Amino acid sequence: TFYRFKELYENGGEEALHEISKKKPLLANRVSDDIERAVIGIATEFPAYGQERAANELRKRGIIISQGGVRSVWLRNDLETLKKRLKALETKVAQDGIILTEEQLAALEKVKEQREAHGEIETQHPGYLGSQDTYYVGNIKGIGRIYQQTFVDTYSRVAMVKLYTDRTAITAADLLNDRVIPFFDEQKIPLLRILTDRGTEYCGKPENHAYQLYLGIENIDHSRTKANSPQTNGICERFHRTMQDECYNIIFRKKIYSSLEDLQIDVDHWLRSYNETRPHSGKYCYGKTPMQTFLDSKYIAFQKNISSITQEPDISFDYLNSSVS
Secondary structure, X not given: OHHHHHHHHHHHHHHHHHHHHHOOOOOOOOOOHHHHHHHHHHHHHOXXXXXXXXXXXXXXXXXXXXXXXXXXXXXXXXXXXXXXXXXXXXXXXXHHOOOOOHHHHHHHHHHHHHHHHOOOOOOOOOOOOEEEEEEEEEEEOOOEEEXXXXXEEOOOOOEEEEEEOOOOHHHHHHHHHHHHHHHHHHOOOOOOEEEEOOOOOOOOOOOOOHHHHHHHHOOOEEEEOOOOOHHHHHHHHHHHXXXXXHHHHHHHHHOOOOOHHHHHHHHHHHHHHHHXXXXXXXXXXXXXOHHHHHHHHHHHHHHOXXXXXXXXXXXXOHHHHHHOO
């Protein structure tokens, strides 16, 4: 602090200041590893507590740390806000399967209500919720209009796409039938629910709408985005922006395509890289690739006692490679 340096200068002159600069810098409110772990633990044990209540709770356990010390630890570990502490708790529940206290349940229920009010979606494990959307790629001479059907597993962010020359209920169902459902079958995990917008390719009378009929046959629940709130399908929208920047903007500058099949080959090549080698910043990815996140988290779906799962998962990249080739 200023007064510390002032005292050093008054007592030892410039030499004292030069000497302290050679030493290891003092980190504000640095505590022992045991105390740091305790402060991190209190953040998920009582996520609704502010730093004052957290410090008081720790004091009852014989751990003496100031409010500022609690805040410093939380800042170092990205826990300084209620939203971040709740996110950490959700992740701990999903990955460690801990039993929640009443206070933790109340905190998570509150944030769930807030998310629903703002149109955010909830996901618990791979296969819990898929997001599907249609993306207009462009109009290419010799091919015509190109539309992309996109599916993203909202937990792992594994993505699958297929290109078409129109946007209909049949093409929307074809993506599921050709790529999505076979992948989940191979992984021994059912796809429970799909979120779409209210486009005509996804919504219609169940008795004569190809997409609705297909969901019924596969026993997949269908959720629709709120009217005038397309942001609730934001996972697909973010994926589309990434794909436009990292795939289409590049390949269209390198090559002139004369067939949809030729374009699909290069799209699939990029998609393999996206799923298997590109680190993702998604909520449950923690810098892992989408496919690795999927594989590492499959056990969560099994622990939900899903009756349709009868065998242990075969952890393999082989199917995804073949399904997009």
